[in-house]
Amino acid sequence: MDLRFLRELTDKPGPFATVYLDASHDTDDAARALALRWAEARASLAEQGADAATLDALAAAVDAAPPAVGRAGRVLVARGGEVVLDRTLPEPPQRPTCRWGPLPDLLPVLVEQPEPVTAVVVRVDETGGEVFVAGPDAGPDRVEDVQGSEYLVHKVRGGGWSHLAMQERVEESWRRNTAEVAERVDRHVSATGASVLVVAGEPRSRSRLVDALGERSASIAVQVDHSGGATGDDLAAAVAEAVQDVVTAHRRALLERYEQAAGRPDGLAVQGIRDVLAALRAEAVDTLLLDAGATRDTTVWISDAPAQVAEAAEDLRATGSEPTGEVAVDAALLRAAAGTGAGFVAIGGGRTGLVGHPLEDGVGALLRYPLPTGA
Missing domain, CATH: 3.30.960 (Translation, Eukaryotic Peptide Chain Release Factor Subunit 1; Chain A)
Structure with missing residues (x-):
């Protein structure tokens, strides 16, 4: 998260x-x-x-x-x-x-609460597309209707050179219209910081659009079977399902990364309150793992700086920070993670756990880089 x-x-x-x-x-x-x-x-x-x-x-x-x-x-x-x-x-x-x-x-x-995810949604056909943005708490709301500048979009049955030329013009119209939609979609993906791009429409139009997208948009694109004839509720349901699939896959990948890193000597995974706090103070945490049921009664000391947190007040003073209070460890960990740009995964409470790597103190972290010895 x-x-x-x-x-x-x-x-x-x-x-x-x-x-x-x-x-x-x-x-x-x-x-x-x-x-x-x-x-x-x-x-x-x-x-x-x-x-x-x-x-x-x-x-x-x-x-x-x-x-x-x-x-x-x-x-x-x-x-x-x-x-x-x-x-x-x-x-x-x-x-x-x-x-x-x-x-x-x-x-x-x-x-x-469901993980807050912003999705860009595009419903595309040969003539253009509709672009929607679905935020964490609402949507999808239409933000743009992209009408392609090329209107010759239907192929004509028949033979001969004239028909072949017309079919080639239709193909070129499709390409131009698709490129216009792709440019607008790329713009909305960049502006919103979307985590998923849902591409709806008939299969051929979807495939052409995905091929025309920029690298960032293409990397988060998910195709769904949905056309303009369905209701808004149907589209919202398709988007919600696609977003949940992305969230689940991302969570599974993070847990697998931790399981792999925990078994290696390169120091890219730590566990236990002491080691995780040290990693947060060094701003080395990529993703914080926390068992909600295992940490609620433990307290730590904080300072004005979110990352400066330790088990004892004297440990903070040793780093040059003045303690400002003793708080529940989960609150301090989340503040430090948010303040240093780290992500978060909750484990326990019925969620998929870690195979073979139970977390000491209910706390673990994937690191951006190994900590120096003695940190």
């Missing part, structure tokens, strides 16, 4: 209030039950030291949200009288919690 979307949270100064609520609306008294759950959470946050402005901001957000459909969860993060994260979860939290502390409590939402 790309954690860059967390930077707006992790770069802000604390303290933070984090609330996970059961927001289900599947009974006659659902609204009253939610109000009671929020009242309990507010009282707990107040006891932990949350300020009135932050509590009022959370209360306003809870009151303003439309009722969920069926079972649902809700996570809210606020600081300084401002709500900085408000998301609906597909299921209620197993244990509704609220926490006031130096860092937001983000691990549960990362485990429960």
Whole structure:
């Protein structure tokens, strides 16, 4: 999972209030039950030291949200009288919690929420194409309708040189129209930083478009059987399935990389809190692996710099950093990973695990480069 979307949270100064609520609306008294759950959470946050402005901001957000459909969860993060994260979860939290502390409590939402992926979608035919962008929380929404400049697109049956020449003109029209669509698609892929490009339409048009794409777009292209005659819901379902396939394949590849690296002496995989913290301080972590169930009760020390985190306050001082607080290790690890551009994979909790390489302390990391001895 790309954690860059967390930077707006992790770069802000604390303290933070984090609330996970059961927001289900599947009974006659659902609204009253939610109000009671929020009242309990507010009282707990107040006891932990949350300020009135932050509590009022959370209360306003809870009151303003439309009722969920069926079972649902809700996570809210606020600081300084401002709500900085408000998301609906597909299921209620197993244990509704609220926490006031130096860092937001983000691990549960990362485990429960689908990975945020931006997809560019193109539906193409001989005359041009429709380009859509599907963001992490919405879509696909059409952003451009590309009409090719060449309109002679239908071949004519028959024989003779005149018919052959016309067929060649049709082929050239297809190529020109496809090139125009490919140029626009490449532009949207670059502008959005998309992780997947979904190509829909009839097979021949899809194949021509993929061949005309730039290297970056072609490398993330996935073809789906979908034409313009289907509904928007059908397209959204096809995009969601393609995105999930890409996420699953990426996750599997990362776990396989870790399993291979853990068995080699080149130092490109580490495990255990001490070694992973050292790798984060060196900004050497490519991907953080974390077992949500194994780390929740362990604490570490942090400083103002996200990467400067250690098991003991004196260890931070030894690096020239001043400790600013003791926090849950998962919160510190995620802040450090987001702040240094590392990715994240949750393991455990029913997810595919690591074959033959259980993680010490429930924490591991794939590295960008080996750490120097004694780091």
